[in-house]
Amino acid sequence: MTDTTQKAAVEVTPAAPVPAPASRRTRTWRGVTPWLFLIAPLALLITFTYAPIVNMLAYSFTDWDGVSPVLHYTGAENYQEVFTRPDLFEVFWVSGYYLAASAVQIVLALYFATVLSFDVRFRNFFKGVLFFPYLINGVAIGFVFLYFFQDGGTLDSVLSLFGVHTDHAWLGTPASANTSLAGVSVWRYLGLNFVLFLGAIQSIPGELYEAAELDGAGRWNQFRYIIAPGIKPVLTLTVILSISGSLSVFEIPYIMTGGATGTETFVIQTVNLAFRFNKTGLASAAAVVLLLIILLVTWVQRRLVPDDKVDLV
Amino acid sequence: MTRRTISRALVHLSLVAATAVVLLPLVVVLLTSLKSEKEMANTSGALDLPDDPLNLHNYVAAFQDGGMLSAFTNTAIILLVSVGGTVLIGSMTAYAIDRFTFRFKKLVVALFLTAALVPGVTTQVATFQIVNSFGMFDSLWAPIVLYMGTDIVSIYIFLQFVRSIPISLDESARLDGANAFTIYRKIIFPLLKPATATVVIVKGITVYNDFYIPFLYMPSEDLGVISTSLFRFKGPYAAHWEVISAGAVLVILPTLIVFLSLQRFIYNGFMRGATR
Numbered sequence: 001m002t003d004t005t006q007k008a009a010v011e012v013t014p015a016a017p018v019p020a021p022a023s024r025r026t027r028t029w030r031g032v033t034p035w036l037f038l039i040a041p042l043a044l045l046i047t048f049t050y051a052p053i054v055n056m057l058a059y060s061f062t063d064w065d066g067v068s069p070v071l072h073y074t075g076a077e078n079y080q081e082v083f084t085r086p087d088l089f090e091v092f093w094v095s096g097y098y099l100a101a102s103a104v105q106i107v108l109a110l111y112f113a114t115v116l117s118f119d120v121r122f123r124n125f126f127k128g129v130l131f132f133p134y135l136i137n138g139v140a141i142g143f144v145f146l147y148f149f150q151d152g153g154t155l156d157s158v159l160s161l162f163g164v165h166t167d168h169a170w171l172g173t174p175a176s177a178n179t180s181l182a183g184v185s186v187w188r189y190l191g192l193n194f195v196l197f198l199g200a201i202q203s204i205p206g207e208l209y210e211a212a213e214l215d216g217a218g219r220w221n222q223f224r225y226i227i228a229p230g231i232k233p234v235l236t237l238t239v240i241l242s243i244s245g246s247l248s249v250f251e252i253p254y255i256m257t258g259g260a261t262g263t264e265t266f267v268i269q270t271v272n273l274a275f276r277f278n279k280t281g282l283a284s285a286a287a288v289v290l291l292l293i294i295l296l297v298t299w300v301q302r303r304l305v306p307d308d309k310v311d312l313v
Numbered sequence: 314m315t316r317r318t319i320s321r322a323l324v325h326l327s328l329v330a331a332t333a334v335v336l337l338p339l340v341v342v343l344l345t346s347l348k349s350e351k352e353m354a355n356t357s358g359a360l361d362l363p364d365d366p367l368n369l370h371n372y373v374a375a376f377q378d379g380g381m382l383s384a385f386t387n388t389a390i391i392l393l394v395s396v397g398g399t400v401l402i403g404s405m406t407a408y409a410i411d412r413f414t415f416r417f418k419k420l421v422v423a424l425f426l427t428a429a430l431v432p433g434v435t436t437q438v439a440t441f442q443i444v445n446s447f448g449m450f451d452s453l454w455a456p457i458v459l460y461m462g463t464d465i466v467s468i469y470i471f472l473q474f475v476r477s478i479p480i481s482l483d484e485s486a487r488l489d490g491a492n493a494f495t496i497y498r499k500i501i502f503p504l505l506k507p508a509t510a511t512v513v514i515v516k517g518i519t520v521y522n523d524f525y526i527p528f529l530y531m532p533s534e535d536l537g538v539i540s541t542s543l544f545r546f547k548g549p550y551a552a553h554w555e556v557i558s559a560g561a562v563l564v565i566l567p568t569l570i571v572f573l574s575l576q577r578f579i580y581n582g583f584m585r586g587a588t589r
């Protein structure tokens with residue numbers, strides 16, 4: 001209480017000589033002005049981000065079907081179902097494929113970023129080629145790779161050029177299908193990681209390399225002692241984005257297989273529960289679980305890397 | 314010396330291999346899109362060249378029967394309105410937060426900050442009910458409002474930029490009698506051009522490519538955007554890879570043109586958007 005009065009008292013004392021105290025009307029007007037700028041953004045933010053979160057929490061404790069006016073409070077039953085029904089929880093294992101793919105993706109992106117940060121011929125061409133897939137429409141990518149993995153499609157044709165003849169149905173078994181889909185996700189997202197790493201590497205001052213070269217350091221030592229520490233913040237960010245990305249995969253498997261042959265992911269399952277089977281309550285509980293996991297991962301990242309850029313005020 | 318040459322050759326080899334992996338699936342789809350139904354039936358291999366490289370028959374089919382024309386129109390409308398709205402909302406929020414002190418400012422900033430952590434895919438179950446209760450379900454408004462209302466990244470980008478504009482500019486304008494809106498409109502907004510360009514590019518590409526939101530909120534066929542219209546090819550053309558390929562190429566082509574002409578802005582934009 002004393003704190004606030006003190007603060008108010010300080011604010012009243014003008015720091016700079018002001019001609020005359022502003023009239024009451026101007027003062028109220030000045031107080032209202034920022035809200036006039038913020039009213040639309042805040043209304044949208046609350047309606048489409050915060051209200052859904054609150055509602056979702058509420059739905060998750062009910063058996064609502066999303067349509068009927070009646071709903072019953074069921075306590076934590078939905079949560080119990082999410083964690084104990086094997087077919088509901090199983091989809092988390094599919095994320096493992098995408099997680100493994102992210103690891104491959106990060107290593108490849110690091111390699112290409114390092115290589116292309118040095119002077120290489122056709123550097124801009126390679127940079128563009130590696131990045132472009134990230135910009136392509138997800139449905140188009142899905143179709144491109146459906147043809148790629150088809151019987152007698154691109155992959156089989158290329159393999160037969162090398163004398164490998166296979167009638168393996170790439171999307172036919174769960175393990176093979178998930179690996180193929182995770183591969184597509186590497187193809188699609190590698191470019192973003194690569195460009196982020198490249199930007200971080202290029203912001204390292206060039207003299208450092210020159211000094212290292214004078215000291216006789218090879219490429220590997222340059223990478224280890226100059227590049228690796230320089231990109232640590234971006235690397236952590238990328239790891240976190242990959243983890244939450246792997247947990248919320250939707251487009252590629254939904255478009256290519258529709259979640260068939262064991263490729264169903266958590267988000268596909270939630271969408272199906274909510275919009276196909278009208279189990280809004282259960283779907284909400286599942287979404288709350290996913291949201292909590294992702295927030296937890298982000299929280300861990302913020303603890304690991306205190307990021308001053310996030311500090312806005 | 315020879316070791317260096319070998320390692321350099323290996324590096325180039327890896328780059329060429331990566332280029333092949335990226336481009337091959339795309340090139341094959343381009344080739345397929347130029348083949349006729351007969352060629353496809355005669356088991357022309359995936360890597361074979363089309364008989365007539367100027368056979369645009371499949372493109373016509375995709376464009377007319379696949380409803381790509383209305384899809385491009387719908388996408389263009391959504392794109393214009395939502396990107397314009399995002400720019401306005403983002404710059405206004407950034408201006409208000411950076412240039413004014415007001416009560417609950419900390420709370421407002423915290424609200425925007427925390428929202429950035431919530432991935433949109435997780436909350437759609439409940440967002441759907443809200444959109445539906447406004448009567449916006451199955452109309453172009455649903456994606457427009459959702460794209461405008463849930464973009465925190467662009468607010469970040471604008472905020473970084475507003476900060477770099479010296480306050481003395483505002484003050485001298487205020488001495489000349491300008492009010493807050495005139496300052497925003499005549500001084501701040503024009504100086505935000507680079508940030509606006511970044512937001513327009515990043516947001517534009519994101520909206521153009523989005524599948525999830527139009528798929529959930531606009532099931533009507535005549536409300537198809539390019540993603541959902543292309544997705545619907547899967548049914549009627551299931552066995553006609555030449556038409557599906559043409560559709561995919563039609564969708565990818567604008568992206569390629571934008572990428573080639575705005576390369577540098579695009580790299581910077583996505584870097585700023587991701588590292589915010």
